[in-house]
Structure formats: structure tokens, C-alpha cells
Amino acid sequence: MNKQKKSSGGRGIEWTDFTWNPVRGCNHACRWEMPDGTVAECYAETVAERVAQHAYPNGFEHHYWNPHVLNEPLKLKLPSRIFLDSMSDLMGHWVPSEEIDQVLNVCRQAHWHQFQLLTKNAPRLWEFDFPPNVWVGVSAPPSFMFGRRLSHTQQKRMVKRQVDVLSQVHAAVKWMSVEPLSFDIAPLLKGAHLQWAVIGAATNGPKTYQPEPDWVENLLQLFDDEETAVFFKGNLDWPSSSWREDFPALPLSESDLFSVA
Ligand code: SF4
Structure with a gap:
């Protein structure tokens, strides 16, 4: 497992430990079109094709099963949030x-532990x-x-x-990653009654593209009405007073929820 660096400007995923x-590798080939017409590829794919190339000898689209890492959460005794499959889609049709x-x-x-599963x-x-x-x-749809x-x-x-499926799945926490928030998605989520949502801006390399403030406001209004907890990604430009x-x-008890962050 990889511990996420969240303090001192670390580049980890803020909402998990x-x-x-x-499972590694994914053939969804997600791409996001930015407002200026440039296209960003899946971050996991970029990592797999560059710094982690040794772990993806047959490319990112290949399916890799890694049973040797299965017992890692069992060895970690400190209750933690664990993002399940950041380098794949566990629910991919090929798995x-x-x-x-x-x-x-x-x-x-x-x-x-709390395991955070995300799928397209x-x-x-x-x-x-699901335990x-x-x-x-579920993740908001990409452009490609x-x-x-x-x-x-x-x-x-x-x-x-996605909303329809989630409404029929038994899970203690149902959630959505709205990252990037690239259109006014709030009207489509009405009645979803999610327990949690992550909202973020679009990024392509070092460049960040902010969503329309109205799109964020509309989501916050809906999530507040439906008692959905909200987590802003650090790339969102939003007033600290309403962060x-x-x-x-x-x-669970507070001690169960103690985070290593
Ligand atoms: S589903 Fe996730 S891992 Fe797969 S291509 Fe899309 S963003 Fe990347």
C-alpha cells in the first residue's frame, strides 16, 4: 500500500490515507477535454507509462492481478481510509x-479500515x-x-x-467523485441521497481549470439539502471561509475513525 503524503505540500490524494x-491496469482509456481544447489522459495511466513502467511490462491496458499484496491491509493495525484500486477500476468488465x-x-x-471504492x-x-x-x-463521466x-x-x-445503480446497491456509504466538475451536474444528482462527495477542478499537467462557481454552488445546495458530506480537492479555488x-x-466510534493523516 502507498501512504498518501498530504501535509507540507505532499502530492498525495487528500481524501485517503x-x-x-x-488489481492494476485499466482499459477504460478515460480522457478529459479541458476548456481550452487540450486533452488530459488518466493520471494513473501517465504514472504507469512513466515512473511505474516496471510494474506495467505489458502496458496500462493489460490486466495485472497482484495476490501478493492482498494481505497488506490486514497487517496495518491503525484504522485507516484506504482507496481501493487507484491504478485500475476494480469493477472493470475484464476483472x-x-x-x-x-x-x-x-x-x-x-x-x-474504511475502503473507498470508485468505479466508472x-x-x-x-x-x-459489499462489506x-x-x-x-462512482466517478463523474470523462469526455472520452x-x-x-x-x-x-x-x-x-x-x-x-450511476445514480440508479447506487440506489439499488446495499452499502453503508454511497459516494461520488465529481472531479473534475465539468458541467452543471447537480440537477442529475437530485434524490441520490449520497453520503459523501468529492468535488475538484480539472487539471492537465500543471494547469488547473476551475468549474463555474454556480456549478459548485448548485452542488453544495443539493448536498446540504440531502445531508451529503462534501470534501473539496485542494485544486479547487474556493473561499477558505466556506471550505x-x-x-x-x-x-463507528471516534477511535475507529482515527486517521493516520
Ligand atoms: S477508470 Fe480510472 S484508472 Fe481506468 S482509465 Fe479511467 S480514470 Fe484511469
Whole structure:
């Protein structure tokens, strides 16, 4: 597992303590079009093709199963938030169900941790029973998947589908990563009653593109109405007086929720 550096300007993922990747590689080929027309590729793909090339000898689109890391959460005794599969999509259609079951079994055994699962293939969530310590989340649609552009209508349809699937999945925490927030997504999430949401700006290398303030306001209004906890990514330009870094309320004691951050 990789501990996330969040203090002193570290480049880690702010909303988690560790990333854990029993499955690696992804063939969703997500891309995001920036407001200036440039296109950003998936960050995990960039990492896999550059600094972590040795771990992806057959490229990022290949499926890698790493059973040797399965017991890592069990060895970590300090209750932590663990982002499940930052370098893949565990619910990807190519991932064998037996592997997913093994991963979820470890989550079940490591009941003192909170596992943060995120997918762009929501319908596959129907196939599994999630332990109460797995937060089941979906990501806002990118501009391109599988090498094809998603029209705005297709993006909206994807969000509706995600909300529909989440409403039928049994999970203690249902959540959404709205990063980047690239259109006014709030009307599509009405009634989703998520427990948690992460909101962020778009980035392409060192360049950041802020969402329209109205899009953020509309989301905050909806999430406040539906009692959804909100976490702002550090790349969002937002007044510190109304900054949010909240996590979902869990039926656990404070000590269980103690974070290593
Ligand atoms: S699903 Fe995640 S890991 Fe896969 S290409 Fe998209 S952003 Fe990257």
C-alpha cells in the first residue's frame, strides 16, 4: 500500500490515507477535454507509462492481478481510509469475479479500515455484496472512454445510470467523485441521497481549470439539502471561509475513525 503524503505540500490524494492496488491496469482509456481544447489522459495511466513502467511490462491496458499484496491491509493495525484500486477500476468488465471476491473478503476481514471504492462501470456493482466498511462510489463521466468521445447527452445518461445503480446497491456509504466538475451536474444528482462527495477542478499537467462557481454552488445546495458530506480537492479555488473537508458520518466510534493523516 502507498501512504498518501498530504501535509507540507505532499502530492498525495487528500481524501485517503493509503492506496491499495491488488488489481492494476485499466482499459477504460478515460480522457478529459479541458476548456481550452487540450486533452488530459488518466493520471494513473501517465504514472504507469512513466515512473511505474516496471510494474506495467505489458502496458496500462493489460490486466495485472497482484495476490501478493492482498494481505497488506490486514497487517496495518491503525484504522485507516484506504482507496481501493487507484491504478485500475476494480469493477472493470475484464476483472474476474473471483479476484473481486478475494479483494472484498480482505475488506471484510480488515473491518477496522474504511475502503473507498470508485468505479466508472457502475452496473457491475450489482454483482457483489459489499462489506459495511466498503464505501461504494462512482466517478463523474470523462469526455472520452474507450477511445470514443462521450456526447453531453451520453455523459448525462451515464450519471443517471450511476445514480440508479447506487440506489439499488446495499452499502453503508454511497459516494461520488465529481472531479473534475465539468458541467452543471447537480440537477442529475437530485434524490441520490449520497453520503459523501468529492468535488475538484480539472487539471492537465500543471494547469488547473476551475468549474463555474454556480456549478459548485448548485452542488453544495443539493448536498446540504440531502445531508451529503462534501470534501473539496485542494485544486479547487474556493473561499477558505466556506471550505469543506468533511467525511461521511459512520456508525463507528471516534477511535475507529482515527486517521493516520
Ligand atoms: S477508470 Fe480510472 S484508472 Fe481506468 S482509465 Fe479511467 S480514470 Fe484511469
